[in-house]
Amino acid sequence: MDASSAAALDVPWLLAALEPAGPYGQIAFDDLRPFVRGEEDAARARARRVAELAASLDAGTLDAVRETLRGMPDAAPAIARASMGDTLGDANLLELQRFCDAAARTATLLAGADVPEATNDAVRETARALEPGRSGKFGFYLADDFDARLAAARTATSRAQAEFDAASGRSRQRVAQALGREEISGGEFVVMRADLSGSLPPGVRVAREAATYVMCELELDEATLAAMRRRDEAAEAVAEAEEAARAALSGEIRARASALERAARALGEIDVLVAAARFAKRYGCSAADIENDAMLSFTQGRHLPLAAELEREGRAFTPVDVALHDVAALTGPNMGGKSVCLRTCGFIALCAAFGLPVPAEGARVSLFDEIAWLGIGSDASPDGELGGLLSSFAREVVRLRDVLERAPARTLALVDEFARTTTPREGKALVVSLVAELQRRGAVGLVATHLGGVAAEAGVRHFAVRGLRDVPARRPRESMHETLAALADTMDYTVVEVGPGDEPPGDAIALAALLGLDESLIARARESLKGA
Amino acid sequence: MRVGADLLSAARATGSRSVIFVGTGKNVGKTVAMRSVYEAACERDIACGLASIGRDGEAADVAGAHAKPRLFLRPGTVVATARDVLPRSPASEVIAFSNLPTAAGALIYARVVHPAFYELVGPPTASGMREAIDALKSFAELVLVDGAVDRVAALAGGDDAVVVSCGAAAAGTMQEAVDDVRALARRLSVQAVDPERPLVHVPGAFTASAASAAIARGERRQIVVRDPTQIALSGKAFLSASERLDLRCERPLRVAGVTVASIGRDRGFEPRAFARAVAAATSLPVYDVYASERTVA
DSSP states (O other), rough: HHHHHHHHTHHHHHHHHHHOOOOOHHHHHHHHOOOOOTTTHHHHHHHHHHHHHHHSSHHHHHHHHHHOOOHHOOOOHHHHHTTOOOOOOOHHHHHHHHHHHHHHHHHHHHSSSSSSOOHHHHHHHHHHHHGGGTTTTTTEEGGGGOOOHHHHHHHHHHHHHHHHHHHHHHHHHHHHHHHHHSSOOEEEEEGGGGGOOOOTTTTTTEEEEEESEEEEEEEHHHHHHHHHHHHHHHHHHHHHHHHHHHHHHHHHHHHHHHHHHHHHHHHHHHHHHHHHHHHHTTTOOOOOOEEEESEEEEEEEOOOOHHHHHTTTOOHHHHHHHESSSSEEEETTSSSSSHHEEEEEEHHHHHHHTTTBSSSSSEEHHHHEEEEEEETTSSSSSGGGGBTTHHHHHHHHHHHHEEEEEOSEEEEEESSSTTTOHHHHHHHHHHHHHHHHHHHOOEEEEEOOSSTTTHHHHHEEEEEEEEEOOOOOOOOOHHHHHHHHHHHEEEEEEEEHHHHHHOOOOOOEEEEEEEEOOOHHHEEEEEHHHHH | OHHHHHHHHHHTTTTTSEEEEEESSTTHHHHHHHHHHHHHHTTOOOOOEESSEEEOOBOOOOOOBBBBOOOEOOOTEEEEEEESSSSSOOOOOEEEEEEEETTEEEEEEOOOSSSEEEEEEEOHHHHHHHHHHHHHHHOEEEEEEEEEOOOGGGGGGOEEEEEEEGGGOOSSSSSHHHHHHHHHHHHTTOOOOOOTSSSOOOOBBOOOOHHHHHHHHOSSSEEEEEEEGGGGOOHHHHHHHHHEEEEEESSOEEEEEEEEEOOOOOBOOOHHHHHHHHOOOOOOOOOEETTTEEOOO
C-alpha cells in the first residue's frame, strides 16, 4: 500500500487505535508486518486469538493490563549493560524491579488467557534477588540486607560522621561565641571590624580584608581534621561495599539476561495483542475467514473512522454488505456512500491483512499483495518532482500508471470516480478500459463512478447504492448539520447488485437544492434537464 | 541572628510550600541562601525537597571553573536531579522516574538516606521545572529551588515564595547592583489588579515595545499581565516603565526577602552600606547570610 492509499483508507486512524501502551509493545508494534499470501493460516489464527482474547477478558482487565504495561520502565538498556559486564546503578535496579513487578502483575491479570508467558523463572528469580531493595511503595534502596559488609560499613560511617559533625560543630560554636554570634553558617563569613574587639578568635583564617570588614573562613583544628579523615575512610569502605553488592546483583542479571530479554519480548507481544483485543472488543469486530482464493466478501461491514465520527455527532453508521470475487462497478447518487463503501472494503481487507478481527458481522477475505486506492483522495498532493505542474486528472493518471507498473499479482483495487475531471465520453472510455485491465490481471476491485453504462460495456457486475427514498424539504434557517442529518435519515445506503443496465436515478439537482443552492439556479437546471 | 531560620520563617509566612531563589546574576549567593534556609528547615525537622533550575551543587562553576558552594544534604531530603549526577555512594533511595530531560540525563527523584554532598541538575524548561516542583511537593513538606540567573519564567503558574539574591559579583558598582535588584524585586512584586478601576489586559508578554507604545499614548489604565514573569522588561527599562505606567498582574508572586552577597571574587561592597541601600531600594527585608545580619528599611 502506498502512502496515498494509506491516507485514503485511514491507516493512521487504525494505527492510533491499535497503539500499544508500553515500551516493549512499541518495539513489537513497529516490527508488525501484514501477512502475505501463503500465510493465510497464520493470519486466521491470529485474528481468532485476538477475538477470543476480546471475548474472554472484560474491558476493565484489558485496561488494567495496559495501565501496568504503560507504567513499566524500559529495562532493556539495564539488561544490555549488565550482559556487557557493567555494574548497574540503583536507578537501573529500580527499573528492573518495576519490570519484574509489571511482568508478574500482567501474568496475574491474564491468567488462563491465550497469550505468551508474561513471566519466567529468570523474572521471578530477579524479583527475589531485588526484593531486599524494595523501599516504600515504589522505591529502591541498596539495603543492608544485600551484603553483610554494608551494615557494618554504614554503621562505621554514621559513627564517623557524627564524630566529625560534633568536632566541627564545636569549632563553629566556639568561633560563634567568640564573635558574639548565634551561629556561623557555611564555610565563609564576614566579620565587621566595628564588631570586633581585639583580634579574630583562633580557628579563623582571613580570606580577604577591607577597611570595614574581614572575610573569614573556618579553619579546622587537628581533631576535626582527624575526624574528617576517619569519616572519609569510612565512606570509602561504604562505597566499596555498595559497589560489591551492585556487582553481585549485576552478575545475577547478566546470568539471566537472555531470559529477561525473552520476557521483555513476550510483554511486547502481549501489549500488541491486548491493544488489538481492546480494539476488537470496543468496535465489535469478528475474526474473518482468510481465503486462499482472491475475494472480499462481508456482511454488515463498517468503516470505523467514519462510524466513530458519526457517533460523536449522535448519528449511526449504516453497515454495508459487499461480495467481490473480481472487479465490479458501483454507482449511486451523490452523498449516497459510494466512497464510504470503497473505504469499508479497504479497511476490512487491511484489518484482515494484519491478523485483526474485522468490523463486520461476517467476512471472507483473501490476503492481497497490494491494496490500491485510485481516484478521489489519491491526487490531493502534487506528485514528486513535477509538483503543482500536474492537473488533478494528470495526477490520477500518473498514480494509476504507477500502480499498474508495480503489477502485483493480487491487487485489491478501489477506484473512486476515476477520470471524473475529463470529458464524460473519454472518461467513460478510460474507466471501461481500466475495468477490463483489472479484470485481465485477476484483481479484485470496486470501481465507483457516475458515468452510465460502465458495467454493461465492461461486462462486469454492477452494484448500486439504493439512494434517496425521498428528498427532504429544506427548512428555513436550518443548519448544515441539521440538513445532513435529515438527508441521512432519507438516504438508503444499502448496496445491492443490480442489472448491468440499471442506472440509478440522478439526485444531484435535488441534493443541490437541499444544500441551499439558489432556487432560480435550481429551477433553470431542472428546465435544462427537461430539454436535454 | 540566625539568618537561615529568619528567612525560612519569612518564606513560610507567605503560606507557600515552595521557595524559589532567583538572582540578579551569577555568584550572587542564591545557593548559599538556599542552603541556609535548608539547614534551618532540617533543624526544625521539616522534610525538604530540593531542585535546581540549571545546575547547582557541583564543586566548580562550569562557566568559570571557580569553587561553588556545595550541597551537603541530610537524610530524609528528597532531590530532583539528573540521573547521571546522583552520587553512586552513599546510596540514595530512588523513588521515582520522570520523562523530563536535563543536561545530564532524565530527571529522577531520590531520597537521601545517608548525609552526603549532592549535585542538583534541573530541567531546562519552565514547564518542566513546575512539574518537578509539583512532584517534590508530593514527597516533601517544603520545596526549595535554586534558580538560575534571572530565570523567572519558572515562577509562572506557581504559588511559590520568592527570595531574590543580589551581590557584588554581578555588578560593576554598588549603585549598579542596587539598581538591578530594585528592578528585579519590583518586577516580581507587581501588585494584583484592582478590578474596580479601568484596566487593559495584555495577553502574553509585556514587551519593551508594548511599554513604549503605552507610554506614548499616555495610557492611564492599569496594564494587567497574567503574572509578573510576563513582564519582559528588565533593569532600567522596567524601572522607567513602572514609573510611567500602572503595571498590575492577575497572580501576584510572594517575595519574601532579599539576600545580599557583598563580597564578590573581583570586588566587594561595604556590607552594611550595601544591605541598607538594598533595603531602601526594595522596601523588603534584606538578609546577609555571610554577616548573619538582617536589615529593614
